[in-house]
Amino acid sequence: MGLPKAFQRYRPALDASLKAAFEGRNLFLYDMQRYHMGWIDEKGDPIEGQGKGLRPLMCLMACEAVGGDWQKALPAAAALELVHNFSLIHDDIQDGDTERRHRPTVWHLWGMAQGINAGDSMRGLGTLALLKGSTEHHPRKIFAALEALESASLEMIEGQYLDISYEHQTSITTDEYLDMVSKKTGALMECSFHLGALLGTDNPDTVESLRLCGRELGLVFQIRDDTLGVWGMEESIGKPVASDIRRKKMCLPVVYALQTASGADRQYLHRLYEDCGPTQDGEVDEVLAILDRLGAMAHCQSLAQEHCQGALAALDGVELAPCMRTNILQLATFFAEREH
């Protein structure tokens, strides 16, 4: 099952809004960002290719779902995508990742110092997109939208802080891990549904329901991401098989295993993950075997399903535009079952 068809309908307008945020920005500083967005290559020539744009498309869908005019949420949608990509640019520096979507990362091409600047300025473009583009709404509404966006950004950064501080911390519980994830990934997805609903309706209960739904969807998305990082197919996810095990990245299957394994498996896992050195091939296979014995994949999938149901339950009794409940169901299912 793919993404809701509605997403295709929003795409051209979203792309135009995103590009408009860079209009008149001629410094090479902004070309680094256009490169990151997948609009130009490193020499500045136009190319095809871009991110999925999940957050902004979710924002537009939430706006339409609550009966609003989705076009009026375009500035907020653009802001969300820019804030998300600011975090990716910094994330690549923090993780030392040299590739993203099969291309060299910004910092890898232009150095860490300018990579930090590229991320910092993209975040500014995001806030300005929301501020400048939302003149059709009542000021109090844009206020609430801005506060939601800034609070979500801050929560996302808190999640990023926790994620880094959890490296090689084998005593992390799944609850702590899920709390981190709900900040790092959930906060901005929550904010996407929140902003869309806020700009689409004056009913605060509806806004709150969509917000909660968005947070649950964020968890589903990240839990599936963690699953794919261990068991995803190289050709679909663009990363080597078991790449997160290879890198000893803390991810839900491993956190679950560290917490639930016993005996020799437990000893093996804890010793391996406390060690900061690189993994050997045999170790990767052994970890995969332990995860298998513990049913880690099934555990993750059932947790994803649980939050999928939580997302839909959040919308119980909420009046939505025609087809929109189906669209959100389709999105939730895609998040839980996607292969890439």
Add this chain to the structure above:
Amino acid sequence: MGLPKAFQRYRPALDASLKAAFEGRNLFLYDMQRYHMGWIDEKGDPIEGQGKGLRPLMCLMACEAVGGDWQKALPAAAALELVHNFSLIHDDIQDGDTERRHRPTVWHLWGMAQGINAGDSMRGLGTLALLKGSTEHHPRKIFAALEALESASLEMIEGQYLDISYEHQTSITTDEYLDMVSKKTGALMECSFHLGALLGTDNPDTVESLRLCGRELGLVFQIRDDTLGVWGMEESIGKPVASDIRRKKMCLPVVYALQTASGADRQYLHRLYEDCGPTQDGEVDEVLAILDRLGAMAHCQSLAQEHCQGALAALDGVELAPCMRTNILQLATFFAEREH
């Protein structure tokens, strides 16, 4: 001549506003920021010591100068200081500086990745401080304030980008250099006077005059900073004598010399600054001798004076609260003549 006395009057309320921005923020992520602000040591124990707070104090002074209630500008003032300090935290990473104000820098203590997070989240606290704390103002006003703050932040980052891209670029002209400086340092000082005036009066001409005055003051401040980086006394500025020459940092005296030197001096300077290796003691002395022959110090001082006069000229015909013209004159003089 020191800072205007009025600054002392604002200080306790400013400090309270700054600390309030961190209220309820319990993650260690925020302790790294409290450390950077000079409120706690690296173990978390309270200490005395903080930055000058020039930008927020300028904001409060501008508010009072145009007849406003400076207390209502406190959230904006706090936001300015937080945005400024976000830029310092990232700047230290970008420059690889291990010390600031005689203490280890945040990234040096807790690593580059968490240093980036500390800066990123401090910026978020800044925007939120302005957003949440300004409920007494008309929404349109806070809107204008936010747009000014975000635009200034973006310009500051552009300046930081240019500064880094100018390293070892010996063909930079003083005009290009001053344009960079007016972004990197001027934008936020301009914004300080701009926000203070905006929140203090409804007269757009007055706001515009104060904004222009602030930009000029920013240039004065940075030109003097560049002068001190070359000729400042170690005991006043807390950096070794001629530290900016030693690091081959592009600074106004050097840019001026690269542009105006001729013959052997020109050859020497250009060859030295194109080379990315470290300087020797003899080279530092030779550069100082060339700067001396070219009258670089006098040139910088006269440029600072020029912008000082520009700052005061911007206020011609503007009605200001009693004593406030004198206070601004005192601030401008301090910026132009300070020894630290």
